[in-house]
Amino acid sequence: MTPRSVPHPRGVRLVEGGADVAVYTESAEAVEFCRFDSDGNEHRTRLDQRTGHTFHGFVPDVEVGTRYGLRVHGPWDPANGLRFNPNKLLLDPYATAVEGGYDWGQPVFGHDMNNPDQLDESDSAGSVPRCVVTDRHSFDWGDDRPPRTPLAETIVYETHVKGFTQRFPGIDESLRGTYAGLAQPAAIEYLTDLGVTAVELLPVHQFVQDSHLGEKGLRNYWGYNSIGFLAPHNEYAAGGDGGQQVDEFKALVKALHAAGLEVILDVVYNHTAEGNHMGPTLALKGIDNASYYRLVPDDRAHYFDTTGTGNSLNVGHPAALTLIMDSLRYWVTEMHVDGFRFDLATTLTRQGGDADVHSAFLDLVAQDPTLAPIKMIAEPWDTAGYQVGGFPAEWSEWNGKFRDDVRDFWRSADSVLGTVSQRILGSPDVYEPTRRSPLCSVNFITAHDGFTLADLTSYDQKHNEANGEDNNDGESDNRSSNNGAEGPTDDPEINDRRNRQRRNFLATLLLSAGVPMILGGDEMGRTQGGNNNAYCQDDEISWFDWDAADQGLQEFTRMLIRLRRREPALRPEWYRRGPRDRSTPDRVQILRSDAKGFDPPDWNNPTARTITFVFHHDDADSFALLLNAAENGVEFTVPKAPGQEWRLELSSDDAQRVEGKVTTLILEGRSFTLLRSVTRKDVRGWARAHGYEVSSKGKVPRQVQQAFDDAHR
Incomplete structure (x- = not known):
């Protein structure tokens, strides 16, 4: 007796004797499940049942490791958005593993490459990868628990599976460039020693190597070219791509969790690798083109594109939304990712055209209990608009304004004190009007897309010649600051300014208030030789050069991270006071370099480039952050210390000194200095814990104060 088939869940579900298979498509006439045996022979089974718009049925002889694809029958009518072509073997959008890659040529295109309106009848099976049935429940998670690090304590490290591990000296060569390599103790120890709390991985969904890059001898390194939303990218698996990539990725997550590190995935649901009307037919285009993609309303042969890639997913349609939501839940429940x-x-909020904070996608995420505890971070823009500050309160956002305004300040641009002060406070001008906190702001100076920090301070012009586009790709960065020369130099004065x-x-x-994100490698001075669009450079341009690491900069970054994690005054969860609490004192003072408050005209002074922040937090230590973006040295009046006398905590000026009671400091051109004022309460608590006798009032004895200072230097 044939087992009863059900339309949900979609994809392949193993049952006794085979699998229950379900595929959503509104306009198709038939769907075939194509199983490939060990000799590569294809065996087709037509899904013989249909419930609503879902074709489903029992397929015999399917088990863990079975290779398969789909063929979908229906009308070829591009003018009406219909691109069915059963000659093309398609990836199942719910496949959890993919084996192999694409052999680019006519067979992978549903249309004649010389005539986009003409159906192509060549069979693509010999030119495309296979889906692989995986065992979704056998992995031993043991006592794995998500760290659930609060946003207020989160420090994000954006990196690339291959780039981070490819040249890592503490990783066996056979594991470099893989999930297993990133899970090695040496790699994890580096991350925990640095002090970050979350690893944000560039795309690990199954993606496609572009044909035009292959023709140039290049590769899609970043991976923003997804084709499988439930499958970990097969090229990052050390153990093979016949399904092993799933357990290998799970083992990576488990190892990072054991070290207290969260895993955040950079996900690309806004488009797929199938491109526009001239693109290949790989999956969704041949399954249900008009449901999964946004088409131009009065010209349905063409795609409505707000991504710059040729297509945009149709998030106004239940099929696309269901696929996205099922994918998100899969990565949380079965792969244990944290954000x-x-x-x-x-683009995901444009179900009708304009961006909408009440779009179906955002509403679905908001009501989903599986996703409620998960970190959701938006890149709040697309090619059609900029939406920083426009996402719901539960979301965080990449704050491009932080990047731009902080860069402007440190390159000595005019009239930026007002904006940079807002960024350091957590961008209340962006988020406070809608009662959102600084934790909605993911602050960054650099990201994968653009200059590295070392190149930002070493180049004024991009140098993307290796990309094969005559240096015309990538954005011209008018906020760089090379400090005296273009590229590497032996001039010690220039190198000192850059450092x-x-x-x-x-x-x-x-x-700064908010959630900081460090571009992986910035802490060690990683350079891409001025290439600010290294998406196609799967080579030494992109891979971390650990032998050339700036160890001094690494230690400086570790010190900053330790400070932030230990000191509540340096990571406020709300602007100044609180959302409603007006009875407590301000937790930050903003002062001029003469230690006086800013008058309204001061903010409009185009040449003002100095500012002081004093941060407080209840009974914790206070800090004074002095910033001088002028090219010359400036004398600062040091504000009154709220506790013990100020002492030097950190400075970008190696010559900076603070001795005893200090009233003024000279800050070198383009430098900062951070001072600490220890609370008297902390001194007494420390003294009693270490056997000293101190009263609860009056001055702390000199020898006790000296011992405390010595212990905290």
Whole structure:
């Protein structure tokens, strides 16, 4: 007796004797499940049942490891958005593993490459990868628990599975460039020693190597070219791509969790690798083109594109929304990831055309209990608009304004004090009007897309010649600051200025309210030789050069991270006071370099480039952050210390000194200095814990104060 088939869940579900298979498609006439045996022979089974718009049925002889694809029959009518072509073997959008890659040529295109309106009848089976049935429940998670690090304590490290591990000296060569390599103790120890709390991985959904890059001898390194939303990318698996990639990725998550590190995935749901009307037919285009993609309303042969890639997913349609939501839940429940960063997230809110904070996608995420505890981070823009500050309160956002305004400040641009002060406070001008906290702001100076920190301070012009587009690709960065020369130099004065600027940027990032994100490698001075669009450079341009690491900058970054994690005054969860609490004192003072408050005209002074912040938090230590973005040295009046006398905590100026009671400090051109004032309560508590006798009032004895200071230097 044939087992009863059900339309949900979609994809392949193993049952006794085979599998129950379900595929959604509104306009198709038939769907075939194509199983490939060990000799590569194809066996087709037509899904013989249909419930609503879902074709489903029992398929015999399917088991873990079975290779398969889909063939979908229906009308070929591009003018009406219908692109069915049963000659093309398609990936199942619910496949959890993919084996192999694409052999680019006519067979992978549903249309004649010389005539986009003409059906192509060549069979693609010999040119495309296979889906692989996996065992979704056998992995031993043991006592794995998500770290659930609060946003207020989160420090994100954006990196690439291959780039981070490919040249890592502590990883066996056979594991470099893989999930297993990133799970090695040496790699994890580096991350925990640095002090970050979350690893944000560039795309690990199954993606496609572009044909035009292959023709140039290049590769899609970043991976923003998804084709499988439930499958971990097969090229990052050390153990093979016949399903092994699933358990290998799970083992990576388990190892990172054991070290207290969260895993955030950079996900690309806004488009797929199938491109526009001239693109290949790989999966969704041949399954149900008009349901999964946005088409131009009065010209349905063409795609409505707000991503710059040729197509946009049709998030106004239940089929596309269901696929996205099922994918998100899969990565949380079965792969145990802790959060998502949504590439071009604004596209996902355009169900009708304009971005909408009440779009179906955002509403579905908001009501889903599986996703409620998960970190949701939006890249709040697409090619059609900029939406920083426009996402729901439960979301965080990549704050492009932080990047731009902080860069402007440190390159000595005019009239930026007002905006940079807002960024350091957590962008209340962006988020406070809608009662959102600084934790909605993911602050960053650099990201994968653009200059690295070392290159930002070493180049004024992009150098993307290796990309094969005559240096015309990538954005021209008018906020760089090379400090005296283009590229590497032996001039010690120029290198000193550059090193100071790198520390300035890192300090501003890690001492600002919000959630800091470090571009992996910035802490060690990683360079891409001025390439600010290394998406196609799967080579030494992109891979971390651990032998050339700036160990001084690494230690400086570790110190900053330790400070932020230990000191509540340096990571406020709300602007100044609180959302409603007006009875407590301000937790930050903003002062001029003469230690006086700003008058309204001061904010409009185009040449003002100095500012002081004093941070407080209840009974914890206080800090004064002095910033000088002028090219010359400036004398600062040091504000009155709220507790013990100020002492030097950190500075980008190696010559900076603070001795005893200090009233003024000279800050070198383009430098910062951070001072600490220890609370008297902390001194007494420390003294009693270490056997000293101190009263609860009056001055702390000199020898006790000296012992405390010595212990905390």
